[in-house]
Amino acid sequence: MEPVDLAVTALHGSVGDPALNSMNFLNEVAQHYPEAVSLAAGRPYEEFFDSSTLATHLDRFRRHLADDLGLGPAQVDRTLLQYGRTKGIVHHLIARNLAVDERITVDPEALVVTVGCQEAMFLVLRALRADPADVLFAVAPTYVGLTGAARLVDLPVRPVAGGPDGVDLADLRAGVRRARAEGLRPRACYVMPDFANPSGVSMDTAHRRRLLDLAAEEDLLLIEDNPYGLFPADGTDRRPTLKALDTARRVVYLGSFAKTVLPGARVGYVVADQRVAGADGTVGPLADQLAKIKSMVTVNTSPISQAVIGGVLLAHDCSLVAANVRERAAYARNLAHLVDGLARRFPAGGPVRWTVPAGGFFVVVTVPFPVDDALLHRSAREYGVLWTPMAHFYDAGTPVHALRLSLSAVTPAQIDLGLDRLAALVTDTTAAVGAPA
Amino acid sequence: MEPVDLAVTALHGSVGDPALNSMNFLNEVAQHYPEAVSLAAGRPYEEFFDSSTLATHLDRFRRHLADDLGLGPAQVDRTLLQYGRTKGIVHHLIARNLAVDERITVDPEALVVTVGCQEAMFLVLRALRADPADVLFAVAPTYVGLTGAARLVDLPVRPVAGGPDGVDLADLRAGVRRARAEGLRPRACYVMPDFANPSGVSMDTAHRRRLLDLAAEEDLLLIEDNPYGLFPADGTDRRPTLKALDTARRVVYLGSFAKTVLPGARVGYVVADQRVAGADGTVGPLADQLAKIKSMVTVNTSPISQAVIGGVLLAHDCSLVAANVRERAAYARNLAHLVDGLARRFPAGGPVRWTVPAGGFFVVVTVPFPVDDALLHRSAREYGVLWTPMAHFYDAGTPVHALRLSLSAVTPAQIDLGLDRLAALVTDTTAAVGAPA
Numbered sequence: 001m002e003p004v005d006l007a008v009t010a011l012h013g014s015v016g017d018p019a020l021n022s023m024n025f026l027n028e029v030a031q032h033y034p035e036a037v038s039l040a041a042g043r044p045y046e047e048f049f050d051s052s053t054l055a056t057h058l059d060r061f062r063r064h065l066a067d068d069l070g071l072g073p074a075q076v077d078r079t080l081l082q083y084g085r086t087k088g089i090v091h092h093l094i095a096r097n098l099a100v101d102e103r104i105t106v107d108p109e110a111l112v113v114t115v116g117c118q119e120a121m122f123l124v125l126r127a128l129r130a131d132p133a134d135v136l137f138a139v140a141p142t143y144v145g146l147t148g149a150a151r152l153v154d155l156p157v158r159p160v161a162g163g164p165d166g167v168d169l170a171d172l173r174a175g176v177r178r179a180r181a182e183g184l185r186p187r188a189c190y191v192m193p194d195f196a197n198p199s200g201v202s203m204d205t206a207h208r209r210r211l212l213d214l215a216a217e218e219d220l221l222l223i224e225d226n227p228y229g230l231f232p233a234d235g236t237d238r239r240p241t242l243k244a245l246d247t248a249r250r251v252v253y254l255g256s257f258a259k260t261v262l263p264g265a266r267v268g269y270v271v272a273d274q275r276v277a278g279a280d281g282t283v284g285p286l287a288d289q290l291a292k293i294k295s296m297v298t299v300n301t302s303p304i305s306q307a308v309i310g311g312v313l314l315a316h317d318c319s320l321v322a323a324n325v326r327e328r329a330a331y332a333r334n335l336a337h338l339v340d341g342l343a344r345r346f347p348a349g350g351p352v353r354w355t356v357p358a359g360g361f362f363v364v365v366t367v368p369f370p371v372d373d374a375l376l377h378r379s380a381r382e383y384g385v386l387w388t389p390m391a392h393f394y395d396a397g398t399p400v401h402a403l404r405l406s407l408s409a410v411t412p413a414q415i416d417l418g419l420d421r422l423a424a425l426v427t428d429t430t431a432a433v434g435a436p437a
Numbered sequence: 438m439e440p441v442d443l444a445v446t447a448l449h450g451s452v453g454d455p456a457l458n459s460m461n462f463l464n465e466v467a468q469h470y471p472e473a474v475s476l477a478a479g480r481p482y483e484e485f486f487d488s489s490t491l492a493t494h495l496d497r498f499r500r501h502l503a504d505d506l507g508l509g510p511a512q513v514d515r516t517l518l519q520y521g522r523t524k525g526i527v528h529h530l531i532a533r534n535l536a537v538d539e540r541i542t543v544d545p546e547a548l549v550v551t552v553g554c555q556e557a558m559f560l561v562l563r564a565l566r567a568d569p570a571d572v573l574f575a576v577a578p579t580y581v582g583l584t585g586a587a588r589l590v591d592l593p594v595r596p597v598a599g600g601p602d603g604v605d606l607a608d609l610r611a612g613v614r615r616a617r618a619e620g621l622r623p624r625a626c627y628v629m630p631d632f633a634n635p636s637g638v639s640m641d642t643a644h645r646r647r648l649l650d651l652a653a654e655e656d657l658l659l660i661e662d663n664p665y666g667l668f669p670a671d672g673t674d675r676r677p678t679l680k681a682l683d684t685a686r687r688v689v690y691l692g693s694f695a696k697t698v699l700p701g702a703r704v705g706y707v708v709a710d711q712r713v714a715g716a717d718g719t720v721g722p723l724a725d726q727l728a729k730i731k732s733m734v735t736v737n738t739s740p741i742s743q744a745v746i747g748g749v750l751l752a753h754d755c756s757l758v759a760a761n762v763r764e765r766a767a768y769a770r771n772l773a774h775l776v777d778g779l780a781r782r783f784p785a786g787g788p789v790r791w792t793v794p795a796g797g798f799f800v801v802v803t804v805p806f807p808v809d810d811a812l813l814h815r816s817a818r819e820y821g822v823l824w825t826p827m828a829h830f831y832d833a834g835t836p837v838h839a840l841r842l843s844l845s846a847v848t849p850a851q852i853d854l855g856l857d858r859l860a861a862l863v864t865d866t867t868a869a870v871g872a873p874a
Contacts, residue, residue, distance in 0.1 A: 002712065002720045003712050004712050004713070004714045004720055005686050005711040005712045005713070005723075006711055006712070006713045006714070006723065007713070007714050008713055008714060008715045008716055008726065009567075009716070010567060011564045011565065011567055011713070011726055012563055012564055012565075012566060012567045012590075012730075013567065014563075014729075014730060014733070015564065015726045015729050015730065016716060019733075020729045020730070020732065020733055021729065023732050024728075024729060024732070027523075041520075043519055043520055044519075046511070046514070046515060046518075046519060049511075049514040049515065049518045049519070050514060051495075051499060051513060051514045051517040051518055052499075054492075054495055054517070054741060055491075055492035055495065055496075058488075058491055058492065059492075062488060062489075074483070074486075076488060077483070077486040077487060077488045078483060078486065080488040080491070080701055081483075081486045081488055081699045081700070081701040082480055082481075082483060082486070082699075082700055082701060083478075083480055083695070083700045083701075084701065086464075115552050115703075115734075115735040115739070116735055116736050118733065118734065118735060118736045119734060119735050122733065122734050126449055126451075126589060127448045127449055127452065128448065128449075129449060130446075130447060130448055130449045130450065145733065145736075148732070148733035149733045149734075151733070152563060152730065152733050152734070153449075249442050258520070262518045262519075263518065263519055263520045264517055264518040264519060264520075264521065264739060264740045264741050265739055265741060266552075266735065266736065266737070266738070266739040266742075267739075274442040274443055275439065275440050275441050275442045275443070276441070276442070276443045276444070276445055276448070277441045277443070277444050277445060278445045279445055279446070279453060283439045283441055286442075286443065289445065289448055289452045291461075292451075292452050292457045292458065292461060293449075293451060293452065293457070293589065295457065295460050295461070295585070296451070296456075296457060296555065296559065296582065296585035296586045296588070296589050297552075297555065297556060297559050297586075297589065297734065298552040298553055298555060298556050298703065298735065299553050299555045299582075299703065300703070301703070302552070302701060302702055302703040302704075302739055302741075302742045303701045304491060304701050304702060304739075304741065304742055304745060305703075305739045305741055305742055308741060
């Protein structure tokens with residue numbers, strides 16, 4: 001009999017929550033079947049990884065501190081090695097990146113550099129969840145990291161229909177009004193307007209403007225998450241972010257360098273330029289309030305990690321579009337290859353359908369049977385291919401007949417192999433459940 | 438009239454809390470008076486900082502991955518640059534460090550490598566705060582980072598008298614029983630047994646054992662925070678940590694590399710070997726539950742930052758005692774210099790008294806007048822010396838006649854200058870309030 005010190009029920013409810021267990025489960029499956037082709041992980045492409053370049057990035061940022069900002073040697077060492085500014089030390093470079101790549105004009109003081117985008121999400125939700133009546137809206141299916149962070153601060157998340165436009169505005173408006181009628185306080189709606197995870201759907205520019213109008217009319221913040229916007233399909237133009245269209249500080253913008261530079265730096269950021277009036281009458285950006293929370297979560301983001309990101313930004317005049325020429329081509333190539341590969345393996349008009357996103361990392365495949373964790377286990381064990389059950393991105397627990405394929409961390413040859421295996425799984429499972437072929 | 442989008446009262450109460458505002462305030466004062474001698478900041482000594490060595494540390498860890506762990510070049514790159522293990526990649530080195538320096542035997546799987554010790558604190562408090570009836574105990578005066586993290590998860594902190602032994606066991610026992618009688622659930626008591634921040638007090642070994650016994654009798658966890666244990670005064674022996682004495686998994690141990698390697702890596706850890714029974718009957722370490730929470734706060738600790746720490750550990754056979762020969766001598770020298778300097782400036786038996794700690798970074802000076810933020814401002818502006826009002830480490834808001842001096846980030850010459858200025862402030866203020874000289 002194993003000794004037990006604590007029951008999991010004596011810990012915060014989040015640790016038993018599906019959102020927090022989903023990532024764990026998916027990681028465990030991947031670890032159990034290392035030989036399986038993974039069309040599951042939304043990790044960036046690894047072919048161009050080279051850890052021997054870290055020293056180059058660090059050195060470039062150190063020279064920037066000395067040559068551009070005029071710091072002496074002791075100040076350079078202090079900046080990289082000592083405790084530092086809570087809101088970060090590459091804020092000026094990020095502000096320039098947003099200007100160059102996204103035409104977003106932002107005061108660097110309205111930025112908080114965070115430990116990955118996940119911390120940015122957590123800080124925003126912790127700040128906004130002030131009262132048990134607070135509620136968050138999120139387009140469903142929803143990124144698990146958002147749902148999980150909300151659970152940590154006991155903030156309920158109400159789903160909003162996504163649909164072909166990326167967000168169903170009528171459903172959002174009705175949901176907000178219903179919540180208010182119930183005595184709740186809708187704080188914000190979380191959206192990923194570009195190549196969303198997991199749906200792959202993007203909003204067109206007119207719809208983005210309508211969403212901003214709705215946010216103003218219903219007095220709602222929008223939390224815009226944009227990890228994939230840099231990666232459109234071949235021949236597709238990038239669209240303006242909500243933040244670039246935001247003239248009334250309705251949008252809190254979350255940024256990530258995990259896909260555009262490297263995940264291992266764990267550097268992201270939040271643009272929070274909303275004006276907050278303090279108890280003493282002073283007014284400052286929401287970023288300052290987020291920084292106070294950050295000081296009690298991680299103190300500050302590692303300046304060493306920030307220096308790596310800063311060094312990469314400096315090497316490309318702060319343009320990540322320029323820094324990602326090879327990566328952008330690889331993702332566009334993979335997306336075309338994946339969609340073509342699905343069309344070659346599944347007949348048009350048949351029961352298997354799939355999305356054709358305008359960019360990003362993800363394609364959703366609909367199949368004529370429910371897709372659950374048991375099927376994923378069987379797929380890994382018997383067919384040698386990994387993917388993500390779409391049920392993980394819904395809160396309801398009802399069966400979902402769809403799975404998510406990720407194209408970001410594989411080669412075209414792996415896509416071919418993975419799709420062959422997926423096709424075999426789908427054929428066998430369709431036959432087993434007696435669904436129409 | 439400045440535009441306002443949000444009132445601070447519409448945000449989580451923590452942002453208005455004294456604990457979260459304390460650090461901000463102290464940083465702002467320091468920034469306003471950069472020429473003042475700072476006996477305020479508990480930062481590590483900077484004389485030995487050299488950011489050009491980062492590449493060496495990184496390389497050493499990369500060679501360790503290749504040569505000791507047998508990883509191929511692509512796996513090395515993936516380990517440093519890609520998303521990675523939630524519980525960290527230097528856990529085996531930390532476990533070895535704990536064995537070498539602290540005689541703590543720990544399964545590396547019971548470790549979570551965190552973004553500084555602050556995140557470790559946050560994860561533990563988030564896990565333990567499951568219900569509004571939960572309450573935490575902490576020895577007063579209390580480190581502000583603990584109080585602030587508790588605020589973020591709405592966990593009340595009840596003070597326990599510290600006294601000359603480091604914790605007043607009778608007061609702790611009475612407090613726990615009183616809380617239970619009120620229908621509350623005491624979850625843990627936070628303690629810093631070695632050279633505590635801010636009191637400087639240490640527990641002797643017999644008292645540590647009594648505390649462990651009390652924890653077992655009252656069914657309480659102990660959260661042991663040990664950032665300064667490596668830095669005893671000259672001629673003082675180090676004592677066993679609570680965790681080294683813990684035979685019943687009563688102690689959750691928090692570790693930091695901020696003082697022993699460098700703060701800029703933002704790497705800390707938690708040892709959480711408590712056995713937790715899941716809803717499905719499986720039993721695993723509390724560390725696994727903390728990792729789930731971490732996956733929704735920061736995903737994982739930057740492997741680049743971890744590699745820097747790992748490289749330093751590898752260079753010294755995982756002994757931080759060995760790695761800190763120069764630093765240990767500098768802190769011991771400064772502590773002796775500060776205590777001698779106080780004795781030279783303030784008469785024995787007079788109204789000004791001070792602690793003589795057995796090590797660590799902090800000396801507490803008691804003065805014959807209340808020490809508040811206004812006095813700190815005046816000290817910075819008119820006398821050119823910074824220190825920390827002890828009132829910041831108490832929750833009550835009642836006047837405290839004491840201030841904390843930090844010796845960690847200054848030279849002996851700066852200590853002399855700072856003490857001269859402090860003596861002038863104390864003399865003038867004593868005269869002004871009419872206290873006995």
